[in-house]
Amino acid sequence: MNRPAPATRGRSKLLSALVGSALLIGVVVMLIGFSVASPLFLTPNNLRQILLEGSVLALVAAPLTILVLMGMIDLSVGSMLGVGGVVAGELMVRFHVNPLLAVLVAVAVGVLIGLANGTLVGFLRWSPIVVTLGMLTALRGVAQVIAPQTPNGFPAGFGSLGAGYVLGIPAPLFFGAGAFVVAAVFLYRTPWGRHAYAIGVNREAAFLSGVAVRRLPMIAFAVTGGAAALGGVLDAARLDAAPGGTLGVGFELTVLTAVLLGGVAFEGGRGTLFGAVLGVLFLVILQNGLTLLNVQNYYQDIANGLALVVAAALNFAAERQGTAGGLTALLDLVRDRQVRPAAPQAENTPIPAEDGLVTK
Amino acid sequence: MNRPAPATRGRSKLLSALVGSALLIGVVVMLIGFSVASPLFLTPNNLRQILLEGSVLALVAAPLTILVLMGMIDLSVGSMLGVGGVVAGELMVRFHVNPLLAVLVAVAVGVLIGLANGTLVGFLRWSPIVVTLGMLTALRGVAQVIAPQTPNGFPAGFGSLGAGYVLGIPAPLFFGAGAFVVAAVFLYRTPWGRHAYAIGVNREAAFLSGVAVRRLPMIAFAVTGGAAALGGVLDAARLDAAPGGTLGVGFELTVLTAVLLGGVAFEGGRGTLFGAVLGVLFLVILQNGLTLLNVQNYYQDIANGLALVVAAALNFAAERQGTAGGLTALLDLVRDRQVRPAAPQAENTPIPAEDGLVTK
Amino acid sequence: SSNSGGASGNSDAPKGKIIGFDFPFTTIAVYGNLKKFAEERAKERGYEMRYTNDNGDLAKQTSGVSAWVAQQLPAIVAFPLEPTAMESIGKRAREQGQIFVSYSVQLKNSDGAVLFPGVDSGKVLGKNASDFVNQKLDGKAKVLILGNDSLDVGKQRNQGLMSVFPQAAPGAKIVSTQNATTRAEGLSITSQVLSANPDVNVVLGYDDDVALGAYQAFLQHGIAPDAPNVYIGSQDGTQESLQTVAKNGIYRCTVAVRIRDIGHAIVDVPADLLEKKATAPKVASIAPVAITAGSPELADYLSDYTR
Amino acid sequence: MLQVSNAMKRYGGVQALGGVTLDVAEGTVHALLGHNGAGKSTLIRALSGATTLDEGRIELDGDVLQLESPRSAIAAGIATIHQNLSLVGALTVAENIFLGNEKRRGLFVRRGQQRDQAAETLSQLGLDGIHNRRVATLSMGTQQLVEIAKALERHSPRVLILDEPTAALTHGEVEKLFEQVAALRARGLHIIYVTHRLAEIEQIADHVTVLKNGEVVLSQPTANLHRDDVFRAIAPGRSTSGGAGVAHAVNGPAEAHSAAASQAGARPSGGLEVRRLDGHGLRGVDLQVKAGEIVGLYGPLGSGGSAILDILAGARRNWAGEIALGGNVYAPRSPSDALRKGVALVPSDRRSRALFAGMTMSENVLIAKAQRVSRAWLRSTRRERQAFDRVAADVNLIPRDPRAVAGLLSGGNQQKCVLARWLVISEELRVLLLDEPTQGIDVGARAEIYSLLRRAARDEGMAVLVNSSDVEEVVAIADRAYVIVDGAITGTVAAADLTEAQLLNLANQ
Numbered sequence A, B: 001m002n003r004p005a006p007a008t009r010g011r012s013k014l015l016s017a018l019v020g021s022a023l024l025i026g027v028v029v030m031l032i033g034f035s036v037a038s039p040l041f042l043t044p045n046n047l048r049q050i051l052l053e054g055s056v057l058a059l060v061a062a063p064l065t066i067l068v069l070m071g072m073i074d075l076s077v078g079s080m081l082g083v084g085g086v087v088a089g090e091l092m093v094r095f096h097v098n099p100l101l102a103v104l105v106a107v108a109v110g111v112l113i114g115l116a117n118g119t120l121v122g123f124l125r126w127s128p129i130v131v132t133l134g135m136l137t138a139l140r141g142v143a144q145v146i147a148p149q150t151p152n153g154f155p156a157g158f159g160s161l162g163a164g165y166v167l168g169i170p171a172p173l174f175f176g177a178g179a180f181v182v183a184a185v186f187l188y189r190t191p192w193g194r195h196a197y198a199i200g201v202n203r204e205a206a207f208l209s210g211v212a213v214r215r216l217p218m219i220a221f222a223v224t225g226g227a228a229a230l231g232g233v234l235d236a237a238r239l240d241a242a243p244g245g246t247l248g249v250g251f252e253l254t255v256l257t258a259v260l261l262g263g264v265a266f267e268g269g270r271g272t273l274f275g276a277v278l279g280v281l282f283l284v285i286l287q288n289g290l291t292l293l294n295v296q297n298y299y300q301d302i303a304n305g306l307a308l309v310v311a312a313a314l315n316f317a318a319e320r321q322g323t324a325g326g327l328t329a330l331l332d333l334v335r336d337r338q339v340r341p342a343a344p345q346a347e348n349t350p351i352p353a354e355d356g357l358v359t360k
Numbered sequence C: 001s002s003n004s005g006g007a008s009g010n011s012d013a014p015k016g017k018i019i020g021f022d023f024p025f026t027t028i029a030v031y032g033n034l035k036k037f038a039e040e041r042a043k044e045r046g047y048e049m050r051y052t053n054d055n056g057d058l059a060k061q062t063s064g065v066s067a068w069v070a071q072q073l074p075a076i077v078a079f080p081l082e083p084t085a086m087e088s089i090g091k092r093a094r095e096q097g098q099i100f101v102s103y104s105v106q107l108k109n110s111d112g113a114v115l116f117p118g119v120d121s122g123k124v125l126g127k128n129a130s131d132f133v134n135q136k137l138d139g140k141a142k143v144l145i146l147g148n149d150s151l152d153v154g155k156q157r158n159q160g161l162m163s164v165f166p167q168a169a170p171g172a173k174i175v176s177t178q179n180a181t182t183r184a185e186g187l188s189i190t191s192q193v194l195s196a197n198p199d200v201n202v203v204l205g206y207d208d209d210v211a212l213g214a215y216q217a218f219l220q221h222g223i224a225p226d227a228p229n230v231y232i233g234s235q236d237g238t239q240e241s242l243q244t245v246a247k248n249g250i251y252r253c254t255v256a257v258r259i260r261d262i263g264h265a266i267v268d269v270p271a272d273l274l275e276k277k278a279t280a281p282k283v284a285s286i287a288p289v290a291i292t293a294g295s296p297e298l299a300d301y302l303s304d305y306t307r
Numbered sequence D: 001m002l003q004v005s006n007a008m009k010r011y012g013g014v015q016a017l018g019g020v021t022l023d024v025a026e027g028t029v030h031a032l033l034g035h036n037g038a039g040k041s042t043l044i045r046a047l048s049g050a051t052t053l054d055e056g057r058i059e060l061d062g063d064v065l066q067l068e069s070p071r072s073a074i075a076a077g078i079a080t081i082h083q084n085l086s087l088v089g090a091l092t093v094a095e096n097i098f099l100g101n102e103k104r105r106g107l108f109v110r111r112g113q114q115r116d117q118a119a120e121t122l123s124q125l126g127l128d129g130i131h132n133r134r135v136a137t138l139s140m141g142t143q144q145l146v147e148i149a150k151a152l153e154r155h156s157p158r159v160l161i162l163d164e165p166t167a168a169l170t171h172g173e174v175e176k177l178f179e180q181v182a183a184l185r186a187r188g189l190h191i192i193y194v195t196h197r198l199a200e201i202e203q204i205a206d207h208v209t210v211l212k213n214g215e216v217v218l219s220q221p222t223a224n225l226h227r228d229d230v231f232r233a234i235a236p237g238r239s240t241s242g243g244a245g246v247a248h249a250v251n252g253p254a255e256a257h258s259a260a261a262s263q264a265g266a267r268p269s270g271g272l273e274v275r276r277l278d279g280h281g282l283r284g285v286d287l288q289v290k291a292g293e294i295v296g297l298y299g300p301l302g303s304g305g306s307a308i309l310d311i312l313a314g315a316r317r318n319w320a321g322e323i324a325l326g327g328n329v330y331a332p333r334s335p336s337d338a339l340r341k342g343v344a345l346v347p348s349d350r351r352s353r354a355l356f357a358g359m360t361m362s363e364n365v366l367i368a369k370a371q372r373v374s375r376a377w378l379r380s381t382r383r384e385r386q387a388f389d390r391v392a393a394d395v396n397l398i399p400r401d402p403r404a405v406a407g408l409l410s411g412g413n414q415q416k417c418v419l420a421r422w423l424v425i426s427e428e429l430r431v432l433l434l435d436e437p438t439q440g441i442d443v444g445a446r447a448e449i450y451s452l453l454r455r456a457a458r459d460e461g462m463a464v465l466v467n468s469s470d471v472e473e474v475v476a477i478a479d480r481a482y483v484i485v486d487g488a489i490t491g492t493v494a495a496a497d498l499t500e501a502q503l504l505n506l507a508n509q
């Protein structure tokens, strides 16, 4: 055992930190660039606006990150957003239910739907992508069945949930930031956080070690459902309307984009919450800045898309830890040479032969 | 060594045939149901219409099935459809290029984009889902940059490509059916077809066995790109317009839905082309019939979504081959007991403990 | 009274009292209103309505309407996402003896049309908005335009708007032109533009949904619902927008074609054609009207919804 | 006393356990043997709660145990080290040791305490300073010991189950393991020990049970048991002294083989010559394999044997040095390039690197061949079938059904499939590389594989290089052997001195 230690946790940390920083650097560069390009960008108001835009995204990205780390995925969040908003809206407008109760019921409905997803995927082990893609479509129909006419004109107190400020901070931000804090504590401070990673890396090993491989994903699905429904409630509060047909449409791809941008591996087992936060920030800052500069939406699409492709490259570099180190990882990628085989990763991934890269 | 032979392919075939039949039965039941419900359904015209609707879907589903079997995915097809249509359209309308040449250039552009995907994903091994999600977004922008104004009013001959009939058969059907025939020959009659499965089942083993694990996916991406661009051309021909902002929007999810419905495993290595064909038929028949019966759009969404969830259950049953056999597989699933563990799948999945199901 | 199986050709035109109404924007507010009035009139005249599920998706629209053609629905009213895309379908329908009516735009291959041209609507909004800017804001304003140029209606309305507004209000500065398709996007984009440019005071929306989102954004930015120097205007005339305009606040105008009239025309035009009423007009042209808090039409338009 | 009575388990058409009864006394080591697929792991999965029995009862000191999940088994005091390790590579050693069993205060993990306690337990096992390393970076042997540490950290284990723990261990590591097992036996644990290595029985077991097709065919104290009896129980009908390979496999070192019989070489020019090979942890490796010769490469796991084989097979790049094949410069760019030049690899870790578990036997065997018998790009079903039938008979695949799903075959048959993949194109091959070719394979199948290799060398004149960390195996199969430690060759053993002692000696210098 006296041979040189292969890539250790330390190095992998360094590298993933560096890749994290690549995104961080991206965010900082954008902040600087937009500030230079427009004096309107770096104003307290606009920054507050950016945080507000990111709040619901963050609220759902946090539990979704944990799901993805476990090797699961929930594509139905977009429609759950719609269902959550519509349920709360209809309760208040049609049945004159007290706003607080309406919110609670909406979140409970989200949790129930999440539990349904969790039962099918986490417990019965049907394919996550197929089941939740189906739920995405089905629940969009459900949202419209519940409220064929857009409920609007909510009680005053309710609106402040989406548009109010507390101590100068937008109310939804408390939920978004809160979700990330709770998720971070869960993931890094409790045993179940380690379990979540273990399930993502090697479900069988986790199972044999006595990890609750069915219950944990189920809970994560339920929480994701609740968070998505709450997100819908916040959006509805902000809009003062809950249009079942459009509320949350496409949200599932946006939130997945943020999480993947943040370096969380789609296959599970790899990634951090910090990365996901950066992914969210990156997306909302980019959108805000380009809107501010009045860039045509076509180019906004192109920028968003290319960001994802770059993220794929960064994630790949992070995976190949054994690399010379630091940013050279990226240089190597470009130079298409020299890349050492990765240290073995998850048991499930056989040691990748470097066939992927070297052409010689 | 005289113990009973382990479950053979024969049995697995029986079961997958049965699951295939579940879908087939679904299709037949729909055909019968809709015919009974409406005299307008089972008319030659309407059936031709259904086939026409399925043509472009089939054209792209065929190569995509092969990609998915290899454990890859291409989410960018929706936007490639748009780019293909727009390129052909602009060439004809703005530059007065001969229709045939315009089509060839459009397809070539699709192939080039596919090669780009293939290089990043198949060769450099960046994450398929992240890269092609990025390309989906970016290429939608590109399509609109190429043609900010919808090109329309194409030469007469071009239109017949999308809306013409040859021997009473809609022209696009030749492409859709042709794609499936070629794909079937490739997959089942050439050695590379087995290689495609092998890559999906165990890429590392395939690599060590001398399979072209980089070249094969790359080619498949290129073909998918070409097929998608051609699909866009056919759609544009049918529409007599190539709107960059809407042509092919959402197509990636529809075609993925068809392929997954058809029982092709998202993780690769499992599934058949026949299943994918049925998936395509199922989708177009369902949509046609529900429109005919004037079912409200909400309920159409719900039906589509539930079909996918049911497909997830069927796929899962197919995976667990060791079952008592036949339709009891499904009964077992429902009874939530007795289900025997699956045959081992891809190496990367450790032999599933049956913890997924038994509650006892 | 149903038609025989695979019949085709003029000699054996499909019979029955069914009208298919294809409206691609299944998720926008005006759709529900339109359906209500169409159903109302269909019931009066003994017709049955059919609808498609397009979801704003061109492929779905094409396939939905084509399916009706294949299924030989007696009459079809279609609102083309891409007008040129509908020509060939209309042609086939007419060859089979089906009645094909276009909605919102005039097609070459149609028997009739229900028109309220987008260009006109945009012009009316441009006129109303420029009047406000010139009269109430001393000709000066900072303007956000919420358009939707991935849709043909969006392009047309914008074209109409831009053909009037800049010339008529030369002192108004267009600060930002953005794409918005939903209420949430209207809110989000307006909010962002407002936090960067708090002095933006005119928003011109291509439809009511995005403008309602913009309205919400102004309220959330602390602007009084009746601030005298703010103008939000849009196009459609949906119930909620009319109600908001009626409050006499910053949401000052929605350019409306009377939804009731359109809803009725959706049935009347094809029904008259089916019943071969020679005298009836083949084209129902419904003029857009700028509805403001002071418009005499406001009460009528609103009452359509409360019956 | 741990008692299993009448344990039954069916997997679809396969009766994995057909009424097994087993008594394990306190403070004893009970060895469990049997051919691949005999049901050993199934029994163990049942005992560890990873699967539930269809029928049967499990009692510990008279109490009936309800083992519906691994968690409940752990709670009942049953600690298991599974055949496929249950470690999570991305987590640290300490995190793995406490996975599912974390030390916590309230809701939170006490990581400091976990680290300290892990470090202490590990140092008892002779492993210092690794508790913060990620498990993926450790050698298999170390991982195996980490598994033991993990088992020991469970709630006061009363039963310890080890499923083939030595399959991937070096000689030294095996000794270390046995010391620990003996110590635990002395503490009064019930220990079940699964192995394919008969030699280990005498060293460690008090009692032996042999399973065959899910039934007990032999159960006796070790004291009055001969190795041949055990062999016959596992692989009946095969004579223990018949083939040389069998004799070696069972009886350990015997006289070395006579010198290489390269005269049979029909091939143009096989031999492989490696000079000053560097990279991937290798340090100036020189070695030579002549046509018709079987050369062994012995070294503790992680010594670099696999690296050499992977390089030769084109699976790893970025090396320096010279390689010659049949006298010509050889620098494979990829496995397919290596194959074109006549070099094929049977990798270690069959399930993850060689087998297409979800595909059929014939697809597995013909993955490279199909192309070669295709006509004008199209496959020829008839010629494929012929090729399969021929090779299946040659290597004695069971069942000889081309459509049998590979993942469901016994380990031995899986390995034979992988070997057959190359034997079926043997006319194109000059060099066959094998990495741990019989890891986890029963004695019967092992003997068959040895004789196949011998035929490939003798009859077909291939140059065969076998990398193994099992001394017995090297002695049994090789004509000549190299010893590699830490990426460098520390010695060469000629046919005449090829004994276990000699190899171990060179490895420990």
Ligand SMILES: Nc1ncnc2c1ncn2[C@@H]1O[C@H](COP(=O)(O)OP(=O)(O)OP(=O)(O)O)[C@@H](O)[C@H]1O
Binding pocket: B006, B322, B341, B342, B343, B344, B351, B352, D011, D014, D015, D016, D034, D035, D036, D037, D038, D039, D040, D041, D042, D043, D083, D408, D409, D410, D411, D412, D440, D442
């Ligand atoms: N999950 C499963 N699904 C289907 N069949 C299985 C499963 N697990 C085991 N079997 C079958 O049960 C039988 C017993 O397998 P088991 O793994 O217990 O054998 P073993 O004695 O441990 O063999 P080895 O020495 O190769 O480890 C085999 O025929 C095997 O194919």
Ligand SMILES: Nc1ncnc2c1ncn2[C@@H]1O[C@H](COP(=O)(O)OP(=O)(O)OP(=O)(O)O)[C@@H](O)[C@H]1O
Binding pocket: A003, A004, A006, A007, A322, A340, A341, A342, A343, A344, A351, D280, D281, D282, D299, D300, D301, D302, D303, D304, D305, D306, D307, D308, D348, D467, D468, D469, D487
């Ligand atoms: N992916 C890798 N990255 C960095 N170093 C590696 C990598 N793989 C192996 N090594 C180093 O190369 C050396 C040889 O490792 P290898 O896996 O070849 O051992 P081994 O040959 O498997 O042992 P055995 O011969 O018993 O199978 C070791 O020092 C190991 O640390």
Ligand SMILES: [Mg+2]
Binding pocket: D040, D041, D042, D083, D163
């Ligand atoms: Mg076993």
Ligand SMILES: [Mg+2]
Binding pocket: D301, D302, D305, D306, D348, D435
């Ligand atoms: Mg090795």
